[in-house]
Amino acid sequence: MEFAEYLPVWDKLTSEQQQRIAEVVEYRKVKKGTHIHDSSTECLGLVMVRTGQLRAYILSEDGREITISRLFEYDVSLLSASCVMPDMQFNVMIEAEKDTEFWSIPACLFKNLVDESLAVSAFANSLISGNFSELMWLMEQIMWKSFDKRLAAFLLEEVSIEGTPTLKVTHEKIAGHMGTAREVVTRMLRYFQSEGMVKLTRGTIEIADEKKLKALCDA
Amino acid sequence: MEFAEYLPVWDKLTSEQQQRIAEVVEYRKVKKGTHIHDSSTECLGLVMVRTGQLRAYILSEDGREITISRLFEYDVSLLSASCVMPDMQFNVMIEAEKDTEFWSIPACLFKNLVDESLAVSAFANSLISGNFSELMWLMEQIMWKSFDKRLAAFLLEEVSIEGTPTLKVTHEKIAGHMGTAREVVTRMLRYFQSEGMVKLTRGTIEIADEKKLKALCDA
Numbered sequence: 001m002e003f004a005e006y007l008p009v010w011d012k013l014t015s016e017q018q019q020r021i022a023e024v025v026e027y028r029k030v031k032k033g034t035h036i037h038d039s040s041t042e043c044l045g046l047v048m049v050r051t052g053q054l055r056a057y058i059l060s061e062d063g064r065e066i067t068i069s070r071l072f073e074y075d076v077s078l079l080s081a082s083c084v085m086p087d088m089q090f091n092v093m094i095e096a097e098k099d100t101e102f103w104s105i106p107a108c109l110f111k112n113l114v115d116e117s118l119a120v121s122a123f124a125n126s127l128i129s130g131n132f133s134e135l136m137w138l139m140e141q142i143m144w145k146s147f148d149k150r151l152a153a154f155l156l157e158e159v160s161i162e163g164t165p166t167l168k169v170t171h172e173k174i175a176g177h178m179g180t181a182r183e184v185v186t187r188m189l190r191y192f193q194s195e196g197m198v199k200l201t202r203g204t205i206e207i208a209d210e211k212k213l214k215a216l217c218d219a
Numbered sequence: 220m221e222f223a224e225y226l227p228v229w230d231k232l233t234s235e236q237q238q239r240i241a242e243v244v245e246y247r248k249v250k251k252g253t254h255i256h257d258s259s260t261e262c263l264g265l266v267m268v269r270t271g272q273l274r275a276y277i278l279s280e281d282g283r284e285i286t287i288s289r290l291f292e293y294d295v296s297l298l299s300a301s302c303v304m305p306d307m308q309f310n311v312m313i314e315a316e317k318d319t320e321f322w323s324i325p326a327c328l329f330k331n332l333v334d335e336s337l338a339v340s341a342f343a344n345s346l347i348s349g350n351f352s353e354l355m356w357l358m359e360q361i362m363w364k365s366f367d368k369r370l371a372a373f374l375l376e377e378v379s380i381e382g383t384p385t386l387k388v389t390h391e392k393i394a395g396h397m398g399t400a401r402e403v404v405t406r407m408l409r410y411f412q413s414e415g416m417v418k419l420t421r422g423t424i425e426i427a428d429e430k431k432l433k434a435l436c437d438a
Contacts, residue, residue, distance in 0.1 A: 058355070060363035068358075085348045090355040114344070121340040125333070125347065129304045132351045136277070136309040139287075139358055143398045144279035179362045 003027070003103040006048040006074060012119035021105055021113075029101045036080070036102075037094035043083030044094070045107040049075045052100025053161070056080075056092050057176070066179030068092070069134055072161075078127045080104070084111035085128065142179070150178060151188050152217040155198070155207060165207040222246070222322040225267040225293060231338035240324055240332075248320045255299070255321075256313040262302030263313070264326040268294045271319025272380070275299075275311050276395070285398030287311070288353055291380075297346045299323070303330035304347065361398070369397060370407050371436040374417070374426060384426040 003025055004010045010018065030036060036054070037044045047054070054071040056079045071077050078085060079092045084107040113120040141150055154177060158167050171185045178185070189205065192198045197213045199206040207213060222244055223229045229237065249255060255273070256263040266273070273290040275298045290296050297304060298311045303326040332339040360369055373396060377386050390404045397404070408424065411417045416432045418425040426432065 058359060060359070062363075064363065066358075066362055068355075085344070090352060090359075115341070116337075118335075118337045118340055121337055121344060122334070125304070125340060125344050128344065128347045128351055132347055132354065133309055135351065135354050135358065136287075139285075139354065139361070140277060140279070140309075142358070142361060143285055144281075144283065 003048060003050075006050060006076070006103065007105075008076065009119050009123040013113075013117065017113060017117065020109060024106055024109055026104050026106075027101070028104070030096045030099070032096055032098050032100075034096045034100075035093060036096060037092070043107040044080040044104055045084075046105040046110045047071070047077045047080045047094070048103045048105075049073055049077075050101040050103065052096060052102070053098040054094055054100055054102070055097050055177075056094050058091065059093060064179060064181070065176040066138075067177040068138060069131065070097070070161075076127065077131075078124060079131060081107045081110060083107055084114075085124070147178075147180070147184065148188055148191070149217055149219070151185065151192075152197075152213045154178060155205065156210070156213060156217060159207055159210070165210065167205045167207070168203060169205065170203065222267060222269075225269060225295070225322065226324075227295065228338050228342040232332075232336065236332060236336065239328060243325055243328055245323050245325075246320070247323070249315045249318070251315055251317050251319075253315045253319075254312060255315060256311070262326040263299040263323050264303075265324040265329045266290070266296045266299045266313070267322045267324075268292055268296075269320040269322065271321070272316040273313055273319055273321070274316050274396075275313045277310065278312060283398060283400070284395040285357075286396040287357060288350065289316070289380075295346065296350075297343060298350060300326045300329060302326055303333075304343070366397075366399070366403065367407055367410070368436055368438070370404070370411075371416075371432045373397060374424065375429070375432060375436060378426055378429070384429065386424045386426070387422060388424065389422065 001022055049071050051073055055067050056069040056071070056077065057065045057067045059065050069077065069079060080094050082090065082092060114124050154174065155167065158169065159165055171189065172182045175182045175185045189198060189200060193200050195212070197207070197209045197216070199208045220241055268290050270292055274286050275288040275290070275296065276284045276286045278284050288296065288298060299313050301309065301311060333343050373393065374386070377388065378384055390408065391401045394401045394404045408417060408419060412419050414431070416428045416435070418427045
């Protein structure tokens with residue numbers, strides 16, 4: 001029952017509740033690029049990431065995307081279980097950004113546990129509050145920060161996630177994270193290049209001057 | 220104990236819990252324009268609106284605002300109690316848009332009730348989920364909808380709230396709701412006027428063609 005370690009509220013459950021989870025918890029291993037949750041599929045439930053990286057995003061009618069949350073090892077998310085949360089009405093997609101292993105607890109079981117256990121209810125509360133806080137931060141970024149700063153922040157975050165200054169990411173992908181068009185990303189990256197902050201080659205973006213990028217970000 | 224009617228979870232509390240609330244619940248009557256909560260004041264707690272209208276908004280460093288939620292009669296909000304919610308880190312201001320009467324339950328008592336009562340925890344859950352959903356909707360609007368549609372939707376909402384097609388609202392105020400500059404609002408309203416959708420006079424905006432405005436909004 002390795003997954004127990006990935007569910008922070010596990011120790012506060014009764015053994016009967018633990019057993020109910022153990023009986024239905026699902027382990028999955030998916031390839032990079034796999035869509036594990038969207039509005040057309042059934043509600044996935046609570047997701048616990050073992051390894052890899054997931055991203056949750058929303059999609060406009062004309063196909064533009066914006067990333068609202070990213071999940072790493074040990075992260076737990078309810079965004080894939082919005083169907084069971086009260087007063088939640090929106091569509092979130094989740095896809096694997098890297099090869100990913102995760103567990104999921106079916107939405108209906110999780111809902112039952114939320115209804116019967118104060119500990120699980122408090123846990124759900126903290127997950128949603130966390131998402132709300134993240135979304136608030138994102139909205140502040142979008143509303144008040146200029147695109148150059150947001151892009152600089154995104155590149156620095158990627159460097160920290162990937163652990164390398166040479167990012168293998170397309171302009172299209174970045175546009176999908178940031179809710180804008182590819183052309184807008186390309187234009188800004190070329191400007192960054194002209195300022196010596198990045199070096200662009202086919203398929204990669206190399207961070208050439210991290211300090212300058214940070215300064216732009218904090219300005 | 221009239222406030223009990225305004226607290227949906229009241230009947231699920233023990234009489235001891237009810238009494239603890241009754242002892243500290245605060246009734247206030249504030250004038251239009253009063254700031255009842257901001258980052259510099261103490262955490263207000265759970266707010267229950269008796270009459271009037273409140274709005275919750277966030278503020279950028281350079282003073283731009285955007286409305287994230289509006290509260291009417293019988294609405295209950297936790298946005299004024301973010302200090303006690305887990306993993307909530309952001310600053311929300313709340314001001315009265317009209318003369319308003321409301322009750323507040325101190326944040327620390329509400330936190331205790333959330334910790335000890337499954338019913339209150341579930342209630343808090345649904346409030347936060349509702350806020351999250353609202354914020355998600357707002358973000359979709361900002362990301363994907365053009366400003367003319369957002370402004371049309373805002374005007375129609377105001378007409379429905381005020382119950383009159385003649386709105387007494389400044390361009391400045393609208394800009395504060397929508398997270399933009401006054402000039403942007405003025406320019407778009409003039410365009411609406413040239414299209415026969417509104418009539419502008421000093422201090423008022425009269426909706427001249429609601430159908431056309433609706434069509435724009437739904438287009």
